[in-house]
Amino acid sequence: MSRSLFLSALLYGLLLAGIITLRGEIVALAIPFAVYLLYGFWNIPEALNLNIERSLSTDRADSNADVIVTLTVTNHGGDIEELLLIDHLPHHLKLCSGAPSRLIRLKKNQSYTFDYTVAGGRGAYIFETIHAAGTDMLGLITREQVIKSKNTLLVFPEVKHLKNIPIRPRKTRGFAGVIPGRVGGTGTEFFGVREYQFGDSPRMVNWHASARHEDLYSNEYQQERAADVGIVLDARVSTNHFHADHSMFNYAVTAAASLADVFLSQGNRVGLLAYGSYLDWTFPGYGKIQRERIMHALARAETGNSTVFAGLKHLSPRMFPPESQIVLVSSLTQDDLDILIELRGRGYQVMVVSPDPIRFECGLLSPSPQVDTAARIIRLERNLLIRRLERAGIRVIEWDVSIPLDHAINPALTQTRRAL
Amino acid sequence: MTVFALFLSIVISAASLAWGFFSVGLINAAIWILIIGAVWLLAAQQNWDWVSSVALLLAVIAAAFGLWLKFPPGWMFSGGLFALFAWDTNDFRRRLRLVVKDEDTRTMERRHIARISLLALAGLFLASITMLVRAQFTAEWAALLVLIVLLGLAQLVGWFGKIQ
Numbered sequence: 154m155s156r157s158l159f160l161s162a163l164l165y166g167l168l169l170a171g172i173i174t175l176r177g178e179i180v181a182l183a184i185p186f187a188v189y190l191l192y193g194f195w196n197i198p199e200a201l202n203l204n205i206e207r208s209l210s211t212d213r214a215d216s217n218a219d220v221i222v223t224l225t226v227t228n229h230g231g232d233i234e235e236l237l238l239i240d241h242l243p244h245h246l247k248l249c250s251g252a253p254s255r256l257i258r259l260k261k262n263q264s265y266t267f268d269y270t271v272a273g274g275r276g277a278y279i280f281e282t283i284h285a286a287g288t289d290m291l292g293l294i295t296r297e298q299v300i301k302s303k304n305t306l307l308v309f310p311e312v313k314h315l316k317n318i319p320i321r322p323r324k325t326r327g328f329a330g331v332i333p334g335r336v337g338g339t340g341t342e343f344f345g346v347r348e349y350q351f352g353d354s355p356r357m358v359n360w361h362a363s364a365r366h367e368d369l370y371s372n373e374y375q376q377e378r379a380a381d382v383g384i385v386l387d388a389r390v391s392t393n394h395f396h397a398d399h400s401m402f403n404y405a406v407t408a409a410a411s412l413a414d415v416f417l418s419q420g421n422r423v424g425l426l427a428y429g430s431y432l433d434w435t436f437p438g439y440g441k442i443q444r445e446r447i448m449h450a451l452a453r454a455e456t457g458n459s460t461v462f463a464g465l466k467h468l469s470p471r472m473f474p475p476e477s478q479i480v481l482v483s484s485l486t487q488d489d490l491d492i493l494i495e496l497r498g499r500g501y502q503v504m505v506v507s508p509d510p511i512r513f514e515c516g517l518l519s520p521s522p523q524v525d526t527a528a529r530i531i532r533l534e535r536n537l538l539i540r541r542l543e544r545a546g547i548r549v550i551e552w553d554v555s556i557p558l559d560h561a562i563n564p565a566l567t568q569t570r571r572a573l
Numbered sequence: 574m575t576v577f578a579l580f581l582s583i584v585i586s587a588a589s590l591a592w593g594f595f596s597v598g599l600i601n602a603a604i605w606i607l608i609i610g611a612v613w614l615l616a617a618q619q620n621w622d623w624v625s626s627v628a629l630l631l632a633v634i635a636a637a638f639g640l641w642l643k644f645p646p647g648w649m650f651s652g653g654l655f656a657l658f659a660w661d662t663n664d665f666r667r668r669l670r671l672v673v674k675d676e677d678t679r680t681m682e683r684r685h686i687a688r689i690s691l692l693a694l695a696g697l698f699l700a701s702i703t704m705l706v707r708a709q710f711t712a713e714w715a716a717l718l719v720l721i722v723l724l725g726l727a728q729l730v731g732w733f734g735k736i737q
Contacts, residue, residue, distance in 0.1 A: 156664065159626060163633055170637050178640040182633075182653050185696040189657060192692070235681065237671060252673035256681060290688060292664050 157293040160190055193293035201298040202230030205283050207240065209304055213448075216274055216311045219249055222304075223268040224283065228259040233287040243278040246271045246306075273308050275403060277453045280304040307452040310403070310410040313558040318415055322502045324476035325378035337373035344375040381424075381437060382416045383473040384409050384447075387483030388429030390456045395514045401484060404508050404554040406451050409482045411558055412506065413447045416480075424472055425450055430457020434472060468496075476500040484510040490538060494545045503547045506562065508554050511535060516555065575669060575682050579662040583613050583628075586655035590635050592713065593648030606635060617663060620670070625663040632656030647701065654696040661689055 164186045171180035203226055210221040224240060240253040251269030259265055285298045337344045346359050349369030362370040386409045387393070393402040409425065416423045417440065424437030425447045435450045437443075473479060479501045483489065497503050511531050518524050539549045550565045552558065587610025595603040609631055616624030636653035640646055665685055672678060 163630065167633065167637060170641070174641050176641055178646050178649070179637050181699060182636055182640060182650060184699060185654050185657060185692065188695065189661070189692060192688075235668070237668060239671065254672045255675075255677070256668060256672040257677050258681060258684075288668075290685065291661060292668060 155293075157190065157193065160186060160293070164190060189291065190293070193289045193291040196234055196289040196291075197294045198233050198287040198289060198296050199231040201233070201285055201287050201296050203228055203236075203285050203298055203300060205238075205285070205300045205302055207280060207283065207302045207304050209280075209306055212305060213307045213309065214272075216308055217272045218308075219270050219272050220306060221268050221270050222253070222280070223266065225264060225266045226257075226259065226285075227264045228261060230261070232261050233259045234290045235288045235292065237284075237286045237288070239284040239286075240269075240280070241282055241284065242271065243280060243306075245276065246273040246278050271306075273306075275308050275310040275406060275452055278306040278308065280306070307449060309448045310406045310451050312414050313407065313411040315411050315415045315559055316563050317419060318412070320380065320382065320478045320480075320502060320504065322380045322382075322476060322478040323500060324474065325380045337375065339374060341377070342375045343372060345373045346370050347373050379420045379422060379439075381474045381477035382421045383424045383426065383437070383477060383479045384413055384416075385479060385481045385483075386425065386427045386451070386454060387481065388427050388433075388454055388456050390429075390458050392484045392486055392510070393456050395510070396517045399513075399517050400456070401508050401510060401513050401554060402454075402456050404552075404558075405482050405484070406454055408506050408508065408552065408558055408562075410448065410451050412480055412482070413451075414444065417441075417444050417447075423447065426472065427451075427454045429455060434469075436472065473501065476502075478502045478504070481505045482508075484508050485535070485538060487534070487538060490541060493542060493547055497545050497547055505542065505547060505549045506552060507539075507549055508552050512553050512555065574679075574686065575662055575666045578686050579617055579659055579666060580614060582655045582659040582662060583610060583617060586610070586632055586652050586659055587613070589648045589655065590632060590639070590652030593639050593644045593652065594635075596648070597642075597644050613659070617659075620667075622663060622667050625660045629656045629660040650696065650699065654693055658689060658693050662686075 164183050167179055167183035167186065171177065171183065205227075206225045208223050208225075210223075214220050222240070224238070226236075226238060228236075236255075236257050236259045238255045238257070242248065242253055249270040249272050251267070253269050255265075255267050257265055281301065281303055283300045283302055285300060287296045287298075288294065337347070346362050347370065349358060349363075349371045353371045357371040359370045359372045386405060388402065388405075393405065394400050413423055413425060420439070422437045422439055423443060425435040427433040427450060433450060433454065435446050438446065479496060481493070481503065483505065485505065485507050493503060493505070511528055515524065515528050539551070542549050550562060552561045587606055591603040591606040591610070594600075594606060609628065613624060613628040616628075633653050633656065636649040636656075639649040639652075665682075669678060669682070
């Protein structure tokens with residue numbers, strides 16, 4: 154029941170009681186209620202005619218960085234005694250200072266500006282509506298207006314700086330990069346010996362071979378080129394969500410962002426495929442603009458319900474050119490084995506960065522013999538899966554997510570670099 | 574300030590009605606009124622906002638009942654009037670809870686309480702006239718009036734001090 158209706162009912166009740174009992178005092182008791190109601194009705198606000206503009210200090214922010222939200226309200230209607238403004242914060246966005254609601258008095262054509270600060274983890278946050286409620290001085294009659302003002306805040310995932318990642322795809326692109334191109338030319342790594350050609354620098358002459366064959370021979374170096382790298386982010390619920398709504402997905406996104414960053418900085422052509430409830434493609438490209446595109450895609454990435462990597466059987470050659478490098482960020486399930494081996498069989502170089510789900514989940518459970526036994530069994534299954542993948546020529550880097558990504562991956566990559 | 578005004582108005586409302594009933598010998602009724610007042614205070618402290626409407630209804634019924642049975646009218650008026658004051662202040666506090674307190678809200682609080690106080694004073698004036706007409710302008714009633722005037726003056730002095 155509205156306040157004015159409740160008070161009116163009381164007033165009429167008192168008047169009726171006064172008339173029935175023929176007591177003037179009871180009628181007199183009704184007078185303050187009548188005055189109260191009349192005063193409220195006298196100040197009823199007109200229908201609200203507000204213009205509200207919301208602006209963000211930035212529409213792209215790093216994880217947990219402060220973003221200032223500024224609202225400016227202009228009243229194009231009549232005077233409002235009490236105006237309650239509530240800016241609805243998107244879920245999971247944390248309020249750092251100030252408040253998204255205000256109670257103010259706003260006269261005709263007057264403007265009011267206020268701000269507050271928010272921060273949040275990775276994600277796309279959409280500010281949609283602002284709720285305004287204008288009331289009379291006593292709060293008896295309320296006029297409401299919902300103002301649509303859409304702003305989007307993208308919070309990018311955290312990017313860890315990784316050392317150069319050694320990859321050796323069979324096919325490279327024509328542009329210079331850092332990946333050995335299996336073609337002789339200028340470079341730093343020794344590739345072979347060929348006959349001396351006019352114009353070769355004396356430094357290139359292989360004096361041992363020349364002395365043995367009485368002709369001049371020159372050293373040839375391996376050309377270093379850019380490559381196509383496709384990053385596949387596993388966004389399936391089954392591989393990312395665990396006990397009591399704990400999720401490993403943000404770790405996987407951080408890994409994908411860091412890998413994209415390092416591959417792009419090496420001059421490679423990088424694309425992204427987030428595989429959740431559907432395939433979310435970011436077509437391959439170079440440089441800072443591509444980095445921005447990938448970060449946008451990762452900021453928006455969400456988990457979904459897909460069972461296996463079935464969609465990867467039909468990879469678009471435009472997205473992942475044959476014999477290019479594929480980097481899969483996934484905690485892996487037994488179902489993924491066949492499709493990954495099939496990709497390898499189609500000539501792709503496949504590397505898997507696998508956040509360790511067993512350690513992650515064990516950290517969430519209270520220790521008990523049953524948990525230990527279960528963990529041991531699952532560990533055996535996982536080790537077997539990883540061994541099968543490695544036997545198929547797929548490099549698997551296991552990542553215990555309790556350790557920072559760069560600390561976990563760099564030593565593993567150093568070992569791989571030596572092996573290469 | 575709003576919280577103080579709310580608690581004070583609940584206390585005055587319940588005490589006035591209880592005193593009115595007590596003065597005619599209805600001690601049990603007075604105790605029940607005090608218990609309801611205590612529940613209302615607890616509800617206000619716990620932010621159970623719906624209780625204030627029920628309490629206002631009960632206070633008005635008690636005041637009307639007292640007036641019908643010719644209990645001292647001033648206490649009945651005071652009980653009903655301060656219940657209305659408390660009901661209004663409780664709703665204002667509910668609106669204030671939605672926002673952070675800043676200078677704007679403090680100004681609004683002052684303005685709201687000043688206006689509602691004027692209304693309460695007008696009601697008390699009416700009640701005093703009734704008491705005079707019925708020749709029941711007793712020392713207790715005078716004490717209540719003095720207390721309220723002093724509270725009002727203290728509030729005014731406080732506001733002017735802040736403004737300066």
